[in-house]
Amino acid sequence: MAIEKLTGENSMIFIRSEQLFDFARRNSLWYIAFGIACCAIEGLMSASGPRFDFDRMGVFFRNSPRQADVMIVAGTVNKKMAETVKRLYDQMPEPKWVVAMGACANTGGPFREYPNVVLGVDKIIPVDVYIPGCPPRPESVQYAFIELQKKIAKRTEERLAARNK
Amino acid sequence: MTDTCEETLGVGLLCEGQHDPGTPPAGLRRAPSGVDGLTTEHLIINMGPQHPSTHGVLRMLIEVDGEEIVAAEVSVGYLHRGIEKLAEHRRYDAIGTLMDRGDYVSGMMGEHAFAMAAEKLMEVEVPRKAHWLRSLASELNRLASHLVWYGTFGLDTGGMGQFLYAMRDREALLDILEALSGQRMMFNYIRPGGVVADLPLGLEEKIRTFLSTFDMYLEEHDQLLGGNEIFQSRVKGIGVIDRGIAQCFGLTGANLRAAGVDFDVRKARPYAAYQELDFEVPLGTKGDAWDRYMVRMEEMRQSARMIAQLIDGMPEGPHTAKVPRVIRPNAGEVYASVESSRGETGIHLVSDGTEHPYRMHYRGPSLYAAQALEEILPGHLIADVVMIIGSTDIMLGELDR
Numbered sequence: 434m435a436i437e438k439l440t441g442e443n444s445m446i447f448i449r450s451e452q453l454f455d456f457a458r459r460n461s462l463w464y465i466a467f468g469i470a471c472c473a474i475e476g477l478m479s480a481s482g483p484r485f486d487f488d489r490m491g492v493f494f495r496n497s498p499r500q501a502d503v504m505i506v507a508g509t510v511n512k513k514m515a516e517t518v519k520r521l522y523d524q525m526p527e528p529k530w531v532v533a534m535g536a537c538a539n540t541g542g543p544f545r546e547y548p549n550v551v552l553g554v555d556k557i558i559p560v561d562v563y564i565p566g567c568p569p570r571p572e573s574v575q576y577a578f579i580e581l582q583k584k585i586a587k588r589t590e591e592r593l594a595a596r597n598k
Numbered sequence: 599m600t601d602t603c604e605e606t607l608g609v610g611l612l613c614e615g616q617h618d619p620g621t622p623p624a625g626l627r628r629a630p631s632g633v634d635g636l637t638t639e640h641l642i643i644n645m646g647p648q649h650p651s652t653h654g655v656l657r658m659l660i661e662v663d664g665e666e667i668v669a670a671e672v673s674v675g676y677l678h679r680g681i682e683k684l685a686e687h688r689r690y691d692a693i694g695t696l697m698d699r700g701d702y703v704s705g706m707m708g709e710h711a712f713a714m715a716a717e718k719l720m721e722v723e724v725p726r727k728a729h730w731l732r733s734l735a736s737e738l739n740r741l742a743s744h745l746v747w748y749g750t751f752g753l754d755t756g757g758m759g760q761f762l763y764a765m766r767d768r769e770a771l772l773d774i775l776e777a778l779s780g781q782r783m784m785f786n787y788i789r790p791g792g793v794v795a796d797l798p799l800g801l802e803e804k805i806r807t808f809l810s811t812f813d814m815y816l817e818e819h820d821q822l823l824g825g826n827e828i829f830q831s832r833v834k835g836i837g838v839i840d841r842g843i844a845q846c847f848g849l850t851g852a853n854l855r856a857a858g859v860d861f862d863v864r865k866a867r868p869y870a871a872y873q874e875l876d877f878e879v880p881l882g883t884k885g886d887a888w889d890r891y892m893v894r895m896e897e898m899r900q901s902a903r904m905i906a907q908l909i910d911g912m913p914e915g916p917h918t919a920k921v922p923r924v925i926r927p928n929a930g931e932v933y934a935s936v937e938s939s940r941g942e943t944g945i946h947l948v949s950d951g952t953e954h955p956y957r958m959h960y961r962g963p964s965l966y967a968a969q970a971l972e973e974i975l976p977g978h979l980i981a982d983v984v985m986i987i988g989s990t991d992i993m994l995g996e997l998d999r
Binding site for chain 2: 465466467468469470471473474475478479482483484494496498508509511513514517521543544546547549550567568570
């Protein structure tokens with residue numbers, strides 16, 4: 434958002450620091466480049482490609498979990514992988530969010546009968562946004578990020594309202 | 599091939615599972631080690647399963663002496679989801695869904711292999727048009743898959759631009775595949791007996807429009823990455839998989855053809871419409887990463903050529919044979935294979951005459967390529983690892999199954 438459009442030249446803005454931080458956070462949601470399976474092609478590669486262009490929403494990939502805000506769990510998590518997913522989540526600095534992308538990350542998807550598959554990534558880490566689909570289209574992933582931005586904005590408002598009560 | 603596996607790989611290597619980094623296979627570039635008698639302590643580095651350049655969830659343990667790799671161990675199973683076992687509990691018409699999610703970048707080929715195996719058991723005659731549509735879908739998908747490889751291989755070398763151009767062309771291809779099958783990636787288009795739907799109206803024109811610019815774009819891609827001196831100096835001469843190693847490990851596809859072995863399932867055991875198509879199988883000479891790059895780029899040109907022929911010569915007729923709603927094939931055992939984007943994708947199907955297969959084995963080419971990594975990595979530098987993994991074009995979905 435171009436702030437100078439809202440305000441004149443040499444003007445001042447009064448904003449709570451929490452609101453300012455959350456404004457910055459929700460407009461620079463950097464996700465960890467961690468593709469597990471098929472959804473990674475749609476959610477991480479196509480979505481960051483030229484047609485869908487995640488970048489314009491401030492969503493960009495980081496290779497290290499320590500620099501990331503969001504984890505897109507894109508694919509089937511099995512029991513061998515679950516440990517890694519949990520560990521990566523723990524390595525991310527607070528505040529952090531998780532997007533469960535696709536049927537596998539939501540519930541186990543087409544592979545849920547197989548005993549090795551974790552029945553939804555919310556069994557191991559907290560999830561903020563679920564995206565249905567197998568695989569979801571890149572547009573769905575972008576919609577999920579818009580929802581996540583709303584969620585972050587709402588969180589600040591709720592916190593401020595609770596304090597002013 | 600004159601030499602045996604023992605001669606190429608060294609006696610005892612396969613039996614005892616030991617790596618002898620002292621005597622790498624001929625042709626490998628050895629890093630300078632022990633300068634002035636200075637040696638360093640060996641260090642074991644973990645790579646993956648979260649690593650931007652392992653193309654999925656491959657995990658490797660790499661033992662290094664300074665910058666030089668002494669030994670490498672590939673650890674798989676991070677995407678094991680039991681496709682083979684689940685297939686035993688699915689009906690024949692529902693297994694295509696699992697095959698799509700095996701090799702997820704080229705789903706059409708997995709479906710095709712399964713459909714061919716099921717048809718062999720059912721003894722169904724597939725209509726000519728279905729064969730042509732299958733080939734068309736496969737070649738379009740091969741282009742899309744190779745473009746993903748091209749883009750990510752460039753990312754491994756440190757380039758970013760070629761990824762965006764590759765994705766632009768891939769989106770155009772996915773539009774065509776979506777019009778054809780209804781989905782962008784998980785098509786479920788090729789089913790036992792034929793294909794789901796005929797060419798939709800206007801798609802022929804769309805494919806022609808795509809082809810009219812694609813050749814030009816492909817040259818652009820080739821120059822953007824292959825014409826780059828930095829890229830060339832990073833891939834030339836590294837990751838040599840020579841004839842011996844390639845054949846001993848059972849590599850197929852571009853990895854094998856880069857070593858100069860003329861084996862392509864489309865030529866060796868023609869299926870679908872490939873017997874009637876005019877195409878060439880590109881071959882490499884040395885089997886290094888550069889050769890694999892060149893072979894794949896040439897394969898894309900050949901695929902584009904084939905698509906034009908398939909569109910021009912598309913026969914009339916039904917797009918599917920008459921298949922019962924619940925398929926109960928004859929009891930028996932068959933093997934059918936196709937040339938997927940990565941090599942020979944085969945399905946070994948055992949049927950006991952019921953509506954579920956008794957056993958299904960999925961032969962994915964990536965597992966063999968990943969095994970060969972352990973053999974070719976020692977002797978290279980750490981920076982070469984991602985290049986070599988990228989050049990073999992492994993797909994973890996079919997590797998772990």
